[in-house]
Amino acid sequence: MLLTSRRLRAALLATASATLVAATLPASAPEPLGIGDPLFPHLGNPGYDVLAYDIGFTYRGDNTKPLDAVTKIDARSTRRLDRINLDFTQGVVRSVEVDGARAAFATAGEDLVVTPRESLGAGSPVRVTVTHTSDPTGGKGGWVRTKDGLAMANQADAAHRVFPGNDHPADKAAFTFRVTAPSRLTVVANGLPVAKSRAGATTTWTYRTRHPMATELAQVSIGDSAMVHRKGPHGLPVRDVVPKADRTRLEPWLAKTPGQLEWMERQVGRYPFETYGVLIAGADTGFELETQTLSLFERSLFTRPEYPEWYVDSVMVHELAHQWFGDSVSPLLWSDLWLSEGHASWYEALYAQEHADKPLEKRMREAYRLSDGWRAAGGPPAAPEPPAPGKQLSLFRPVVYDGSALVLYALRQEIGAGEFRRLQRDWVRDHRDGTAGTADFTRLASAVAGRDLSDFFEAWLYGRRTPPMPGHPDWKSEAAK
Incomplete structure (x- = not known):
């Protein structure tokens, strides 16, 4: 994610089964559970690992009305379960089935608590089918109403405002989307199309991912859109979705993507999806x-004319870099967000240096000057302050963008450019399609460098004050005002 407020600045589970903490499902009243994420304590659910989602939406052409929906979740229990907690809110649940049998359900906080007829033993496969509505009018993330339809913006904790699931990036899964909409509209979703069928005035579009995905990264777009196809590196299918009226106007921007993909591949290796x-x-x-x-x-x-071309290019690269850092390798905890946003900001800045003569060192020196203030306002990069209540996007502060890219710059200064480049490539290769956290990164960096970097990372990731910059003893950081 890149917040718009940055635009005009010069620098412009312990396992994937979501069992980070032990929890015992109660035998009394249903209650909301979580996996123990320090920043979102009630997000995610213990006791099962989602393997696949199959989500169906029916959109009738009015983005102010709830969509009819059916969400099927294939999972495996990781211990005995008397109840199954799903993250879900902002929709009406009409029925729930567990392995084809009707199941009791209740709501508790932002959890949908399902009670199957029989308890699940550890290691049991299970399918939960929820028939529900999906309401695009509630705000706070999830569905975004566009001028001609809908899109999704689920980061950080809003996917469960769209569909029930285990809404934490530590539990990635395969996704299938089946979306029925008026035939005049275009539907696109994550992954590749696998089917399209018309019945009367409506068309059902089916998309499926080939790689596991975190719920916060789900995307379904419905609108009066043009879908533009071209080829990327190695014949990669590239498809852009734009308002039909803007198809010609936006083509110069769309045409940049294959070259940006090639540039990123030169930095960190083959595109992962x-x-x-x-x-x-x-x-x-x-x-x-x-x-x-x-x-x-x-x-x-x-x-908007005030955004220079170099800046728009770098923003495009920022989101592209996330496909490696944040999407293919997802954060184990939300406090690991610095790994995603720091790397995306790093490659954004590196691209601007190489293509628009915007020196990386100048940007990092300015970040260093502001770093102590950022840390005071939002916490250090790997121990951010919780978001403001009801304002989850407040988590996305400057310290997780350029403040975290600054950590990567310091690391490159510390271990050398060659070892730093190797670390980047090893990181996305070793953790592809998985989740990983700060401890994983520090261990790999130490292995690549051939020496223990624990003290370096402790100071740079958790210190309230910014450490001295290796190689730049003259750099100064201003105290918070």
């Missing part, structure tokens, strides 16, 4: 978002 593209939406979100295989952008980014 089955397709890529940009989704340009007629909506004012305040951010751009790295939804997997189809990054979401505001139309205004490409049409």
